[in-house]
Amino acid sequence: xxxxxxxxxxxxxxxxxxxxxxxxxxxxxxxxxxxxxxxxxxxxxxxxxxxxxxxxxxxxxxxxxxxxxxxxxxxxxxxxxxxxxxxxxxxxxxxx
Numbered sequence: 130x131x132x133x134x135x136x137x138x139x140x141x142x143x144x145x146x147x148x149x150x151x152x153x154x155x156x157x158x159x160x161x162x163x164x165x166x167x168x169x170x171x172x173x174x175x176x177x178x179x180x181x182x183x184x185x186x187x188x189x190x191x192x193x194x195x196x197x198x199x200x201x202x203x204x205x206x207x208x209x210x211x212x213x214x215x216x217x218x219x220x221x222x223x224x225x
Contacts, residue, residue, distance in 0.1 A: 138218070141211055143177060143204040145169070146185065150197035157190055159197040169202060176210035179203070 147168075148159035169179065185199030206214070 138214060139175070139206065139210075141206050141214065143172065143202075145172075145202040145204070146199065147202065148188075148197045148199050150190075150195050152195065154190065154193065154195070157193075159190070159195075165200075172204055176207050177204040178207055180205050 145168075147165045149162055149165050150159045151161065153159070153161040153164055173179070179202060181203040183201040183203075185201055187196055187198045189196050
């Protein structure tokens with residue numbers, strides 16, 4: 130059974146790609162470091178741990194003369210949270 134079939138179940142693994150710059154320009158797809166920090170910190174507070182990051186390259190917004198860097202973040206639920214998910218899945222099996 131896929132863990133994604135239930136909307137209330139958190140995925141055990143998360144991949145997040147973020148374009149990071151000194152300032153935010155969401156219409157161009159990049160965010161300030163502080164915004165990305167807050168978002169990633171929120172995931173840690175939700176029971177995830179950061180297991181890996183990958184540099185995806187640097188680009189330039191020539192219109193604003195701003196460089197931004199792509200980063201892939203890989204998160205995994207903490208082992209205790211995974212055990213809770215397993216118990217929840219055993220209690221509420223998939224009805225398909």
